[in-house]
Amino acid sequence: xxxxxxxxxxxxxxxxxxxxxxxxxxxxxxxxxxxxxxxxxxxxxxxxxxxxxxxxxxxxxxxxxxxxxxxxxxxxxxxxxxxxxxxxxxxxxxxxxxxxxxxxxxxxxxxxxxxxxxxxxxxxxxxxxxxxxxxxxxxxxxxxxxxxxxxxxxxxxxxxxxxxxxxxxxxxxxxxxxxxxxxxxxxxxxxxxxxxxxxxxxxxxxxxxxxxxxxx
Amino acid sequence: xxxxxxxxxxxxxxxxxxxxxxxxxxxxxxxxxxxxxxxxxxxxxxxxxxxxxxxxxxxxxxxxxxxxxxxxxxxxxxxxxxxxxxxxxxxxxxxxxxxxxxxxxxxxxxxxxxxxxxxxxxxxxxxxxxxxxxxxxxxxxxxxxxxxxxxxxxxxxxxxxxxxxxxxxxxxxxxxxxxxxxxxxxxxxxxxxxxxxxxxxxxxxxxxxxxxxxxxxxxxxxxxxxxxxxxxxxxxxxxxxxxxxxxxxxxxxxxxxxxxxxxxxxxxxxxxxxxxxxxxxxxxxxxxxxxxxxxxxxxxxxxxxxxxxxxxxxxxxxxxxxxxxxxxxxxxxxxxxxxxxxxxxxxxxxxxxxxxxxxxxxxxxxxxxxxxxxxxxxxxxxxxxxxx
Numbered sequence: 166x167x168x169x170x171x172x173x174x175x176x177x178x179x180x181x182x183x184x185x186x187x188x189x190x191x192x193x194x195x196x197x198x199x200x201x202x203x204x205x206x207x208x209x210x211x212x213x214x215x216x217x218x219x220x221x222x223x224x225x226x227x228x229x230x231x232x233x234x235x236x237x238x239x240x241x242x243x244x245x246x247x248x249x250x251x252x253x254x255x256x257x258x259x260x261x262x263x264x265x266x267x268x269x270x271x272x273x274x275x276x277x278x279x280x281x282x283x284x285x286x287x288x289x290x291x292x293x294x295x296x297x298x299x300x301x302x303x304x305x306x307x308x309x310x311x312x313x314x315x316x317x318x319x320x321x322x323x324x325x326x327x328x329x330x331x332x333x334x335x336x337x338x339x340x341x342x343x344x345x346x347x348x349x350x351x352x353x354x355x356x357x358x359x360x361x362x363x364x365x366x367x368x369x370x371x372x373x374x375x376x377x378x379x380x381x
Numbered sequence: 382x383x384x385x386x387x388x389x390x391x392x393x394x395x396x397x398x399x400x401x402x403x404x405x406x407x408x409x410x411x412x413x414x415x416x417x418x419x420x421x422x423x424x425x426x427x428x429x430x431x432x433x434x435x436x437x438x439x440x441x442x443x444x445x446x447x448x449x450x451x452x453x454x455x456x457x458x459x460x461x462x463x464x465x466x467x468x469x470x471x472x473x474x475x476x477x478x479x480x481x482x483x484x485x486x487x488x489x490x491x492x493x494x495x496x497x498x499x500x501x502x503x504x505x506x507x508x509x510x511x512x513x514x515x516x517x518x519x520x521x522x523x524x525x526x527x528x529x530x531x532x533x534x535x536x537x538x539x540x541x542x543x544x545x546x547x548x549x550x551x552x553x554x555x556x557x558x559x560x561x562x563x564x565x566x567x568x569x570x571x572x573x574x575x576x577x578x579x580x581x582x583x584x585x586x587x588x589x590x591x592x593x594x595x596x597x598x599x600x601x602x603x604x605x606x607x608x609x610x611x612x613x614x615x616x617x618x619x620x621x622x623x624x625x626x627x628x629x630x631x632x633x634x635x636x637x638x639x640x641x642x643x644x645x646x647x648x649x650x651x652x653x654x655x656x657x658x659x660x661x662x663x664x665x666x667x668x669x670x671x672x673x674x675x676x677x678x679x680x681x682x683x684x685x686x687x688x689x690x691x692x693x694x695x696x697x698x699x700x701x702x703x704x705x706x707x708x709x710x711x712x713x714x715x716x717x718x719x720x721x722x723x724x725x726x727x728x729x730x731x732x733x734x735x736x737x738x739x740x741x742x743x744x745x746x747x748x749x750x751x752x753x754x755x756x757x758x759x760x761x762x763x764x765x766x767x768x769x
Binding site for chain 1: 404471473515522523556577580581582583584606647649
């Protein structure tokens with residue numbers, strides 16, 4: 166999946182000469198936590214987070230004598246240079262940047278100009294879609310030896326029953342490199358014949374289908 | 382307490398039949414009726430034949446082009462491709478002869494039950510042929526073609542203008558009915574089901590609470606695989622009481638799927654007959670507390686047709702008719718009649734022995750988790766009468 170498929174394209178931005186008060190107002194009014202700072206040519210020259218802006222704002226206990234600080238230009242507190250990503254980058258790579266750098270938002274830049282932003286929120290939504298249900302289905306998890314050809318072997322069991330697979334995930338089995346867990350979401354309310362087929366074929370099923378008695 | 386009750390039934394319910402190996406088998410309804418007759422709980426005066434729902438009535442919920450497709454499919458005029466578009470022709474919901482007619486009768490049965498109660502002829506009515514909660518506006522799914530519960534609620538809203546509480550204790554999420562009234566604050570849905578993490582259809586998360594004006598009128602309690610009686614009943618009793626107090630319904634419609642039982646082959650829940658005693662008892666009590674007795678109960682899932690469904694559904698009628706549940710031995714007449722046909726040994730009492738439930742190592746964790754789910758799901762169910 167590419168960044169351009171999940172990025173947000175309607176982006177709230179500020180110019181470098183906008184004030185800290187402008188940024189504070191924008192963060193209060195919009196459901197956002199980051200503001201890219203762009204120049205006249207729509208190029209990203211910095212970014213501020215809600216924490217940057219709060220750090221630069223007077224305390225709520227302040228008596229008002231420091232309010233003038235809010236009139237300072239935003240470029241005085243923005244972070245730069247900015248790490249950006251490209252619309253054709255992979256979502257997985259962006260997840261890696263989020264994880265390594267503990268960022269929560271990255272501007273997406275194409276032809277040197279701002280094309281969108283991608284945040285943790287979009288990333289998590291993508292993950293929910295990958296693992297969750299957007300069509301009615303049942304989930305079956307199977308522990309298999311990690312060797313070539315295993316996925317089509319298991320998938321063929323579903324094919325023989327003419328059962329549609331709506332999503333497939335594969336993840337490691339604890340720390341054992343010899344096994345993988347295959348997760349299938351299949352479009353049926355009655356997985357019983359399939360579970361039996363999988364058992365007959367010698368596959369090991371995971372919770373909650375690993376308890377054979379008295380449940381089938 | 383003796384209430385006037387109607388049992389909606391016709392032998393023709395058996396025509397809703399996919400094929401002989403399919404887990405959904407309406408013989409469950411006749412087995413239940415037979416058990417009740419052998420127990421001297423059901424007589425000819427109690428039984429009322431279902432009417433056939435009209436196309437206009439079905440169209441209260443379903444799209445006209447979908448109804449036409451069902452009609453064509455039942456007469457062999459629908460291509461495989463057109464079928465799949467509408468959700469049939471799959472292993473779950475294959476096409477079968479006269480499926481429109483058979484489905485219209487199940488819907489008609491539920492509408493007959495509604496009219497019996499809301500025209501004041503009965504306090505309660507039971508249509509075990511209904512409860513097909515997975516049917517969508519223009520799509521069949523999960524063994525369900527027409528969603529009789531959703532049609533009945535639309536019918537109640539239109540014809541009687543009453544506030545409806547729908548309570549679904551099937552092990553699968555009552556998705557079709559929930560989505561049908563997701564934006565309607567006059568219809569409150571409560572579904573208690575095995576979590577969609579593994580089980581069909583996958584929805585029914587706590588966070589599904591309704592939208593627009595209907596926000597706060599959909600309640601979902603997804604419980605863990607291997608939940609047993611105690612935790613199931615604690616969650617059921619607590620939620621239905623809170624939701625009824627919050628919503629103050631005019632009429633209660635229950636979907637009584639019997640597939641949360643430990644013997645059920647399709648689900649991972651581990652309840653016993655004890656759960657299916659409390660379910661109708663509490664629904665009955667609340668119907669009298671809030672709705673002047675108005676309670677319509679439907680069937681639903683339940684795929685251990687011999688050992689589980691007749692007893693579970695029999696108790697609903699027992700509660701409607703006598704105000705209490707049945708105990709001790711099942712009638713010999715019923716046992717001797719059906720044991721020869723049953724591939725499994727039939728239970729001999731209404732109750733289940735404790736030892737049918739496997740030892741679940743994580744029972745305490747499961748109970749704790751279900752309790753947390755309940756608290757979170759009930760966040761918006763504030764008792765209105767208490768605040769007045």
